[in-house]
Structures are given as structure tokens and as C-alpha cells.
Amino acid sequence: MSKAPKHPRPEPVQVVKQRRDAALTALVAAVxxxxxxxxxxxxxxxxxxxxxxxxxxxIGNPVLPALHGGATASFLExxxxxxxxxxxxxxxxxxxxxxxxxxxxENLPRMPKTIDFTIDYLRSGLPRDAYARARINRSGxxxxxxHVEAWQDNRQRLxxxxxxxxxxPQNDG
Amino acid sequence: MTDHKxxxxxxxxxxxxxxxxxxxxxxxxxxxxxxxxxxxxxxLIGDPGTGVVHGGAVSALMDTCCGAAVMSHPTAPKGTATLxxxxxxxxxxxxxxxxxxxxxxxxxxxTVAFVRATAIDEDENRPVAxxxxxxxxxxxxxxxxxxxx
Numbered sequence: 406m407s408k409a410p411k412h413p414r415p416e417p418v419q420v421v422k423q424r425r426d427a428a429l430t431a432l433v434a435a436v437x438x439x440x441x442x443x444x445x446x447x448x449x450x451x452x453x454x455x456x457x458x459x460x461x462x463x464i465g466n467p468v469l470p471a472l473h474g475g476a477t478a479s480f481l482e483x484x485x486x487x488x489x490x491x492x493x494x495x496x497x498x499x500x501x502x503x504x505x506x507x508x509x510x511e512n513l514p515r516m517p518k519t520i521d522f523t524i525d526y527l528r529s530g531l532p533r534d535a536y537a538r539a540r541i542n543r544s545g546x547x548x549x550x551x552h553v554e555a556w557q558d559n560r561q562r563l564x565x566x567x568x569x570x571x572x573x574p575q576n577d578g
Numbered sequence: 579m580t581d582h583k584x585x586x587x588x589x590x591x592x593x594x595x596x597x598x599x600x601x602x603x604x605x606x607x608x609x610x611x612x613x614x615x616x617x618x619x620x621x622l623i624g625d626p627g628t629g630v631v632h633g634g635a636v637s638a639l640m641d642t643c644c645g646a647a648v649m650s651h652p653t654a655p656k657g658t659a660t661l662x663x664x665x666x667x668x669x670x671x672x673x674x675x676x677x678x679x680x681x682x683x684x685x686x687x688x689t690v691a692f693v694r695a696t697a698i699d700e701d702e703n704r705p706v707a708x709x710x711x712x713x714x715x716x717x718x719x720x721x722x723x724x725x726x727x
Binding site: 435467475482524 | 595596621622623631633634637640660662666
């Protein structure tokens with residue numbers, strides 16, 4: 406028998422991926438409104454990209470046609486909240502505090518609450534898939550400030566951006 | 579508001595697929611003031627722990643109501659689009675209650691409409707959210723007095 410290694414072997418990549426994907430899936434599934442809008446999340450490491458596939462029900466101006474401002478606002482706000490919740494969940498999953506295979510609506514961390522949200526509409530939303538990424542500019546114990554950018558065909562040509570403040574859930578209740 | 583106006587207002591909402599998807603109803607539309615409401619719906623829940631509707635759905639209601647207020651302004655714009663909208667969420671909407679938005683287009687120029695709105699549920703004295711926004715104005719009557727000056 407060979408000698409026991411000094412350092413534990415790194416986990417197989419599939420195990421790591423499976424754990425992280427399971428955590429993300431559980432988190433997004435816990436927000437019915439995200440499912441209603443068809444919003445999904447692509448993950449690269451800890452980086453998330455939100456995707457809202459085009460659907461006729463998201464239209465607000467049938468003449469152009471263009472996405473409804475409310476659909477766009479909803480997309481950006483869902484992206485911001487999932488990003489905030491994800492960063493916290495990531496830490497808890499990777500530290501082993503929470504088991505990703507055992508996540509459900511009861512033991513998921515509580516969701517941040519929106520205090521205010523300001524949306525800039527830069528150009529009309531085309532009838533195609535939309536993408537968004539959120540950047541947490543400040544995350545304190547109680548409050549967080551998040552900026553979200555959304556685009557369609559071209560990453561450099563944003564069709565909307567938003568900034569919001571959020572009240573973070575307190576773990577000790 | 580006459581029956582005819584109510585009908586025209588409801589048709590306005592029903593022409594918007596997203597407003598129809600959220601089952602929005604136009605309750606009032608006259609001279610730059612609009613009221614639009616939306617029933618509670620489990621599909622709109624943002625936090626399953628509490629059953630509270632997602633802020634984005636409230637935002638969609640406010641945006642629709644503000645846009646309607648602009649369209650009903652006496653300058654009769656031919657079209658409008660949201661430039662920006664800020665929402666302050668003052669308290670969670672009570673689950674199972676209808677959310678009602680009231681929007682007022684309080685200033686109009688040839689190119690921009692300024693709007694503010696309030697959303698309430700059955701507890702009318704404590705707003706759920708307030709919004710302020712700027713909207714584009716397309717093709718308003720050029721002879722309207724008191725705009726763009």
C-alpha cells in the first residue's frame with residue numbers, strides 16, 4: 406500500500422460542478438417569478454449570467470415590437486437578487502456549512518429585500534433573448550448596492566441598466 | 579369616466595401582452611392620471627417563505643400605469659417609452675391582496691413626460707411602493723399651450 410498523501414486529493418471536477426449546479430438550481434427554483442418569466446442562469450465558476458429567452462408574453466409594445474419595460478425591470482431585479490443570494494450561498498456550500506444536495510425552500514438562506522431600484526432604459530428591448538450580469542458594488546452586513554447590465558445581441562450595447570439597494574437577511578433572525 | 583372611456587382604457591391594457599399576462603386591469607384613465615391594478619397570483623411570488631409578490635411584478639404594474647398616464651395626457655402623445663423609473667419599496671405587499679397603482683403625469687414637455695406613481699393593497703393608508711419616472715413623448719400635439727417652454 407502506498408503512503409497516505411500529505412494533502413487530501415482535490416475533489417473530482419464532476420463532484421464540484423454537480424454540487425455548485427445543484428445549489429444554483431435550488432436557489433433559482435425557489436423564486437417562482439423567475440420561472441414564470443423563463444429566467445435561467447449560466448454559471449462559469451462563481452460568475453452568473455442571467456438569460457431571459459424571448460417569449461411573446463414579454464412584449465409591451467406590439468407595434469415595434471419591443472419588450473415591456475416591466476419585463477425588463479423584472480429581469481434586472483431578479484438578476485440582482487439571485488446574484489446577492491448566490492454569493493452568500495456559494496460561501497456556505499463551499500465551506501461545507503450547507504449540503505447542496507439537500508437544499509430546499511426551507512433551508513435555503515433567506516432572500517435579500519429590495520429597498521429601491523432604478524432602471525435606465527437605454528434602447529428598446531428587441532424580441533430576442535436577453536442577458537444580464539450583476540455586480541455587487543458594496544455588500545455590508547445590512548445593506549448592499551448592486552448594479553446590473555442587460556444586453557441582447559451585442560455585449561457592448563446595453564439595452565438597460567439598473568442600480569438598486571437591498572436589505573440583507575440577518576442570519577441570527 | 580364614461581363607459582366608452584373605460585372600454586378604450588381596458589383595450590389599451592389588453593393590447594400589451596405582458597400586462598395581459600399579469601392580468602392587469604385599467605380602473606381609471608383620464609387627463610394624465612391612470613389607475614391600473616393586478617390580482618395576487620402565485621406565479622408572481624418572489625419569496626416563497628412569505629408568499630410576497632416579487633418587486634419586479636410591482637415594478638411592471640407601476641411602469642404600465644405610468645405609461646398609461648402619459649398616453650392619456652391632454653397633449654395626446656402618439657407614443658411613449660420609459661426612459662427611467664425609480665421604485666422605492668416601502669413594505670411587502672400583503673399576500674392574496676390585489677395591488678393597485680395610481681399614476682399622475684405631473685409635467686409634460688414636447689419631448690419628455692414626468693410621472694409619479696403610488697402602489698397600495700387593501701391597506702390604503704400605507705403605500706407598498708412609490709415610483710418616479712421620465713418617459714419619452716412621441717408626436718404630441720404641437721399647438722398645446724404650456725409645454726416645452
